[in-house]
Amino acid sequence: MKTTRREFLALAAATASAALLPVPAFGQGAAPRVVVVGGGFAGVTCARWIHQADPRIGVTLIEPDTTFTACPFSNGVVAGLRELSAQQFTYDKVAAAGISIARTAATAVDPSARTVTLADGSRRQWDRLVVAAGIDFRWGALPGYDEKAAAIMPHAWKAGEQTLLLRRQLEDMADGGLVVISAPANPFRCPPGPYERASLIAYYLKTKKPRSKLIILDAKDQFSKQRLFQQAWTELYPGLIEWVPLSKGGNVTSVDPATRTLATDFGKHQAAVANVIPPQKAGRIADAAGVADKSGWCPIDPVTFESKLVPGIHVIGDAAIAGAMPKSAFAANAQAKVCGAAVVELLRNGTPSNPKLINTCYSLVAPDYGISVAGVYVPTNGQLADVPGSGGVSPSNAPRPSRAAEAVLADAWFKTITDEVFG
Amino acid sequence: MRRIWAAAIVMSSIAAAPAVSAELPAGASSCTGCHPTSTRVTSPVVRLNGLDQAQIVRALQEFRAGTRTGTVMDRIAKGFTDQEIQAIAAWYAAQK
Numbered sequence: 034m035k036t037t038r039r040e041f042l043a044l045a046a047a048t049a050s051a052a053l054l055p056v057p058a059f060g061q062g063a064a065p066r067v068v069v070v071g072g073g074f075a076g077v078t079c080a081r082w083i084h085q086a087d088p089r090i091g092v093t094l095i096e097p098d099t100t101f102t103a104c105p106f107s108n109g110v111v112a113g114l115r116e117l118s119a120q121q122f123t124y125d126k127v128a129a130a131g132i133s134i135a136r137t138a139a140t141a142v143d144p145s146a147r148t149v150t151l152a153d154g155s156r157r158q159w160d161r162l163v164v165a166a167g168i169d170f171r172w173g174a175l176p177g178y179d180e181k182a183a184a185i186m187p188h189a190w191k192a193g194e195q196t197l198l199l200r201r202q203l204e205d206m207a208d209g210g211l212v213v214i215s216a217p218a219n220p221f222r223c224p225p226g227p228y229e230r231a232s233l234i235a236y237y238l239k240t241k242k243p244r245s246k247l248i249i250l251d252a253k254d255q256f257s258k259q260r261l262f263q264q265a266w267t268e269l270y271p272g273l274i275e276w277v278p279l280s281k282g283g284n285v286t287s288v289d290p291a292t293r294t295l296a297t298d299f300g301k302h303q304a305a306v307a308n309v310i311p312p313q314k315a316g317r318i319a320d321a322a323g324v325a326d327k328s329g330w331c332p333i334d335p336v337t338f339e340s341k342l343v344p345g346i347h348v349i350g351d352a353a354i355a356g357a358m359p360k361s362a363f364a365a366n367a368q369a370k371v372c373g374a375a376v377v378e379l380l381r382n383g384t385p386s387n388p389k390l391i392n393t394c395y396s397l398v399a400p401d402y403g404i405s406v407a408g409v410y411v412p413t414n415g416q417l418a419d420v421p422g423s424g425g426v427s428p429s430n431a432p433r434p435s436r437a438a439e440a441v442l443a444d445a446w447f448k449t450i451t452d453e454v455f456g
Numbered sequence: 457m458r459r460i461w462a463a464a465i466v467m468s469s470i471a472a473a474p475a476v477s478a479e480l481p482a483g484a485s486s487c488t489g490c491h492p493t494s495t496r497v498t499s500p501v502v503r504l505n506g507l508d509q510a511q512i513v514r515a516l517q518e519f520r521a522g523t524r525t526g527t528v529m530d531r532i533a534k535g536f537t538d539q540e541i542q543a544i545a546a547w548y549a550a551q552k
Binding site for chain 1: 480482483485486487488489490491492493494496497498499500501527528531532533534535536540
């Protein structure tokens with residue numbers, strides 16, 4: 034039966050676009066197979082959603098790590114407010130829920146044969162592939178910044194050892210030291226992340242090393258929740274944080290790890306601790322699968338999250354170009370559910386209905402001071418666009434108890450979403 | 457989430473006959489990013505499963521109108537029509 038199916042697939046692939054391939058219809062006995070690459074918020078949510086929606090669909094999750102380390106709230110680890118273990122989750126419950134997990138990396142994708150190749154050379158067949166590849170760094174895009182430099186000037190933009198490295202450097206720094214954060218141009222993972230990080234590092238400095246200073250060198254002139262962050266910095270950390278926008282010489286043009294120096298067109302900044310958040314792109318398997326465009330990110334259909342470049346492959350989470358939706362864990366989780374439902378529907382030869390998606394993203398400016406941005410999105414002209422009149426950031430005139438409430442809600446969000454995904 | 461999924465499974469077995477959508481109403485699947493479905497999670501955010509439909513509708517309409525104080529729901533509710541609010545509320549009210 035397998036041979037017949039392979040022959041059929043080969044014939045179909047040779048004669049027609051893969052998009053026109055009939056799915057292995059449920060009624061015809063063959064159980065459809067979905068392979069999900071990437072075990073983060075997007076990938077795990079999607080795998081579980083598909084499996085639970087229809088257990089007849091065989092779902093394999095490809096993920097080399099045995100432990101997931103969550104990025105949201107990892108700025109709290111950097112600032113010594115929580116431990117890395119609070120960020121870590123195993124895949125045990127995911128496997129127990131019926132997801133087959135291949136603990137290895139995906140190295141290649143053949144869209145016409147509908148296979149994904151694993152690190153050991155074996156292949157997995159799929160009827161629908163979901164790429165939840167997250168991000169990779171554009172090593173070399175910032176002169177002087179490569180993987181070796183990251184051991185001295187940590188990015189800490191994938192949570193784990195890098196998070197702890199940045200924390201240790203801050204702990205080892207003498208009072209009066211200069212911390213420099215280099216923030217990249219859009220798009221990148223977690224748009225408010227660099228500014229939350231600056232805030233929580235400032236909280237640490239104010240508490241433990243009050244003569245120190247923090248400079249943000251930014252490749253942009255605007256950033257997420259800008260007014261709220263800047264208002265809070267004035268209120269909580271006067272004189273401690275300096276934000277240098279692009280137009281004032283903020284764009285970092287090269288770095289020198291030997292001296293922890295960051296160069297801009299306007300001058301040089303020698304840091305005691307340098308946190309370089311480098312330019313990014315979709316995780317490398319996206320490129321291997323042919324679903325990333327020249328921008329390095331993956332254009333998708335806003336209804337199904339199917340790649341606009343390669344039929345049969347869906348892209349969700351940070352790797353996707355999701356229009357107005359930011360690259361956040363909440364968005365990844367929301368997209369994964371919509372994509373999962375669409376994949377199930379497509380495997381039934383049905384037509385996925387128009388979705389509506391929500392994003393909510395909290396940032397902590399201090400442990401008891403939270404701010405948020407929220408949005409509601411619908412497919413509009415082939416992209417996900419804001420529903421007019423909806424969404425926005427926390428009010429700038431909100432009283433302090435409201436900021437405290439948002440800090441509590443941020444914590445509750447993390448517990449809820451990580452339980453939904455990994456619990 | 458198990459409970460939502462359990463419901464989804466029931467729906468999918470119905471869907472297996474002709475083409476009936478197993479999907480939640482538009483927008484509903486995003487809610488559980490913040491509103492816990494599992495009773496394992498302690499959260500100040502209300503669990504929607506099994507809530508009275510009219511109560512959910514009223515809350516969303518008041519958030520949307522700005523007559524109920526919220527932190528994020530006032531901003532989110534503005535993205536939903538009456539019809540969508542009714543559908544989402546009906547769906548969550550039917551969950552256990």
